[in-house]
Amino acid sequence: MRLIKRVIKLKMSTKGRYGLRAILDLAIRYTGEQIPLNVIAQRQDVSENYLEQVFSILKKSGLVISVKGSQGGYMLAKRPEQITIKMVLQALEGDISLVDSSNTTDLTDVQSFLNTYLWNRIDSEINMIIEATTLEDLVHEYQTMNESDSIIYYI
Amino acid sequence: MRLIKRVIKLKMSTKGRYGLRAILDLAIRYTGEQIPLNVIAQRQDVSENYLEQVFSILKKSGLVISVKGSQGGYMLAKRPEQITIKMVLQALEGDISLVDSSNTTDLTDVQSFLNTYLWNRIDSEINMIIEATTLEDLVHEYQTMNESDSIIYYI
DNA sequence: ATAAAAACTTATCGAAATAGTAGGGATTAG
DNA sequence: CTAATCCCTACTATTTCGATAAGTTTTTAT
Secondary structure: OOOOOOOEOOOEOHHHHHHHHHHHHHHHOOOOOOEOHHHHHHHHOOOHHHHHHHHHHHHHOOOEEEEOOOOOEEEEOOOHHHOEHHHHHHHHHOOOOOOOOOOOOOOOHHHHHHHHHHHHHHHHHHHHHHHHOEHHHHHHHHHHHHHHHHHHHHO | OOOOOOOEOOOEOHHHHHHHHHHHHHHHOOOOOOEOHHHHHHHOOOOHHHHHHHHHHHHHOOOEEEEOOOOOEEEEOOOHHHOEHHHHHHHHHOOOOOOOOOOOOOOOHHHHHHHHHHHHHHHHHHHHHHHHOEHHHHHHHHHHHHHHHHHHHHO
């Protein structure tokens, strides 16, 4: 009778969260050397098997490359400043948007009004942040945070 | 072995979307008179039975009041300027936050870093919008939009 | 007094998504 | 050769979602 419209995403499942943690882990240790997944899984306290599925997606999206075989592992496919948070989240969570772009007809006025004046507005705020932030930005902030943490011990 | 952590919400299910549409519908026709649910359900193209469940929540949250019996219906419990989008969404979707506030221990550094520098930042952007926007604001914008629409026909 | 309208409540349900687990296959360094 | 590692697919338990359905209660209108 009525179209079934499911949840409009801007949720963050473990895929997105684990994946971002893992790829940031790679960025923090960015040396041009591959890192095996079990190391990342341990460091980030995530099931290795599950992380494999996540990295399968990241690889297909061209964000990481893999080296097979013994001593193999994963590394970033690009430099940290070339990978935005948005790229990572889009790969892992799909379309991140509070507006269902597939359904633009047969909306009530209130519905299309809310799309325009509320959901799209929120969407663009979020997009501003995640498009502007690269892995390098996060690495910098992460290192600054850790430095200021250790200063505390020396006071 | 490991804690099961489910999706961190900032998703918008039909509950939140239908509910906001419906309560905005009430705000647009805010007269101090109750409106029966089947009218709202028709106008907003939503299952009446389902909307009943949504309004049950809105009522428990003190956002609408009901008048039972024939000629009964629902109306806003407060004036439109006293109801923010956040109140509505929080009632219907629960805690809207990209950070799992129940779990603050045993986080990896990267995890707590991301909570602080990314997820919380996005959360506050969203909160700024939805806390600052009231139903009255939306009603105003809605009416302005519809006025400018009809001008087009007269050109 | 009765009938209709409406709020209210609860149970049930199928589909989809989630968060894994499990296990085997392919590839490569040493 | 073998161990390490990527890679792939199938399975599963649980939860959530979006309803539907069917009643019960309350009140107004006639």
